[in-house]
Every structure is written in structure tokens, then in C-alpha cells.
Amino acid sequence: MDARNFTFMFYGFAAAWLIVAIYVISLARRGARLKRELENVKQLVQAGHTAREEDIEHRVR
Amino acid sequence: MREKLTIALAAAGGLLLVYDLYQIFLVLPDEAMQGPIYRILFFHVPAAIVGMVGYFVALVLSVLYLSSKDLKWDSLAASVVEVSLVFSLVNIVSGSIWARVIWGIWWTWDARLTSALVGILIFLAYLMLRRAIDEPTQRGRLSAALCIFGCVDEVIVWKSIEWFRTQHPGPVLSIRTGGGHMDPAMERIFYLNFLAILLIATALVLIRTRQEATTREIDSLRRLAHAM
């Protein structure tokens, strides 16, 4: 009985911190994904800008 | 600035946690009735309080959003609810493991456990509702309303151990009982550990809010790209 009491105490702590750890990992992954997405969109906007400038230059000529 | 604050909070929480764990496992004695398993209380109860306080903070933030229509409050509320849910889950899982030893069962349908589980379901529905709406102001408006309704259940969770005869233990902290239920040395570590978990939760909320801001930036850049 006492041994089980002791092991379950560790199960309790392990489970509690496992849940927090899983959340932190998911948070980190989401952060990395958002960073990538931000870079992509920034590039897209940049490309759009250059394309438009070229277009204007073309028309001026 | 914000990043430094996040790191400082997480570091402070982590250090305090190490000290608390040392005290909990190596300094404090086993409890007379329950044996070593009572130590789960040092995480079970702070996780519950952090979760519940989080929902009430989200309630305030929701009201702030509704009165100001500033999306900053909305994303803060969503972040707080998400982190609170993690700690509510910690609360229920650790409590269940404690109950298996002390009560001999994983779960019982008393007012405290039931209302706590219902609270988790309500705020999961809150996150699902947010996912189902794309338009930011509509999302803020409707999820704020749901948050306000959901907090009614959190009041029941909080008060259930006083209103009903529950299998769940009654209040033990001296701020609620006037003292005499918990050894002062244990209660001191309890509060220190509560502080540690609160610091970690706050750091997580800050990280999550930063991500929400990034999401908004991505959305606006996308609209810009579409316009071109």
C-alpha cells in the first residue's frame, strides 16, 4: 500500500509536468510555424512591390 | 522589452520551482493520514487556482474588449483562456491520480469534480468557437459573450465545496477557513509554489499573446498582398 502511495505520487507529478511540457512544445512549434509564415508573406509583399515598381517604370518608358 | 520580461518571469518561476521541489520532496515530512501522496496538493491546488483566476481574468478582458473594441484585449483573453485550460487539465489529472490512492477510484460525480470538468468543456468550446470564426471583430464579440456566460460555472466550481456536501475535501487554506487546517510550514511552501506556477503561467500567456499579434500581422500583410 505504501509503495503504491509513493509511486502514485510520482505519477501525479510526472503527469502534471508532462501536460505542461506538451503545451510548451506545441507553443514552440506554433511559434516557429508563424515565423515561417510571416517571412513568406513578407516576401510575397516585397515581390508584389517590386513587380508593381517595374510595371510603373515600364509604363513611364 | 517584452521578450526580456517573458524570460525573466519564466526564469524566476523556474528557480522558485526548483527551491519548492527541494522543499516539497526533501524537507517537508509525509502527511500523517495520507502519506507521501499528499504532496500532489502542492501542484493540484495551485493549478486549479491559476486556471480559475485565469478564467476570471479572461472575463475582465472580455468586458474590456466589448467596451473598447480593441483587439489587443481579445487576443489577451484568448491567450489567458488557453493557458488556463492547460492548468485546469493538470489540476484534474493530478487530482484523479490522488483520488485513485485515497478514495480508491479515479473519478466521482460530486459537485466539485463535475463543475470543474464542465468548466473545461465550456472553455474548450470557447477555443473551438474562436476557430470557427474568421472575422476578427465578430470572433472577439461572440467569444467574449461566451466567456462571460462560462464564468458562471467557474463561480460554481469555486463555491461548490461550501454549498454542497462533496467527496472532494473542503477548504484548507487559512484565508478561507481562518486557519487550523494546514501546517504553517506546509502552507508557506504551498504559497511559494503557487507563485512559481503563476509566474510560469504568466510567461506562457505572454508568449501566446505575442503569437496572436504575429497572426494579426500575417493577416494584414496577406490582405496587403491580395490588394496588390
Place this chain on the structure above:
Amino acid sequence: MKAFKQAFSVARKDLALELRTKESVNAAGAFSIAILILFSFAFDPFSEAIHELAAGLLWLTFAFAGALVFNRGFARELPNECLDTLLASPLAPSSLLIGKAIGVFFLLLLVEVVSLFVFGVFYNIRWWLHPGELALTCALASWGIAITGSVFGALTVNLRLRELMLPVIIYPLLVPLLVGAIEMTNALLGNQPFTSYEWLWAKVLIVFDIVFTSLAIALAETILVN
């Protein structure tokens, strides 16, 4: 006073519409009878244990059948932009919400009366022994279901995933109400008058109704007006 008048005119409109088409009452009635039949195969309807399960069965049936009623409440106003017209009219949003809830409330009571008769026949349970207390239980719980259903019916009415989101939100919120109704009905079906325990649950139901109705009135504009 004017707000009440407005609410009642909305309720009258809804009830008149419903009595003409009978679309949600027919669906909810048929659905609850089907559920009661299915339950009779899941449990032996003539064993003693049915007395302990009966109240739970009954309120689960009402809660699920209720979804068919309050689902339609606001969704009915979507075609032809009726909802926008109602909101553009001098009607206060809170009156619209309360009016919808009143309409749903009466339809729920109707469905409950029909299912109680079916229930009495199929399960050999005498539910009419304490009519006053039963009416009180049904009224308090139905109002709670009606107001919560109307609030979240309105909240989800414009969503892509309306049919999915509504039950996910509504049933957890209704748990305290349904537990109370089940506890109270349990005593009545066992032919016992209310003791202090059941009156405590009656108080829970009253508080639930008051809190949710007040929140509904306070948040009506937030929920309905874009």
C-alpha cells in the same frame, strides 16, 4: 413595460408561425418519442431500476428535443434577411432575444407534455401524482433551456459551423440546470413530495434562470448587432 410588450409580440409572431407550419414541434415531438422507444430497449422498462433512471431519461430527451426547437428560433429568420429587418426595426435587441426565448419556452412545454404522456404509457410510470411540483420543475428548467438556447442560437446564427457549435457550447452550460431538474423529477417519479434537498435544487434552478436571463438581456446587443 414597452420592452415586455415588444418581447411578447415577437413571441406571438413565432408561436403563430409555428402553429401554422408546426415544423419544429413536429420534429421535436417525433424525435423525443423515437428516443423514448430506443431507451426502452436499452433498459428493461418494467424493472424497478427504471424508477431511478426515468428522470434522467426524461430530461435528456427534453434537452435533445429542445435543441431542435431552439436551433430553429433564430435560424428561421435567416432567409429573406428577416433577422436584419427585425434588428433594423424599433425593436430592442434584448426584447427580440427574450421574445424568442418565450416562444421556445412554450414550444418546449408542449413537447414535454406530449412526451410525458408517451413516457407514462411506455414505462408504466405515474408522473401526475404531484402536478404542482412537476409543473414548477418543468417551467424552471424549460425557461433555462429556452433562454440559453436562444442566446447561443443567436450567437451562432451567422456561423459556418452553426449546427456543430451550438450543442458543443450549450450542453456544458446547461449541466447545472439539467442536474437540478433530474434530481427534482427523481423525487416526483418516485411519488415523494419535495424535501429540503429538492427545494435546494429548485433554488439552484431559480438562480440559474435569473443569472442567465440577466446576462442575456445585458449582452443581447453584443450578440445580435454587428
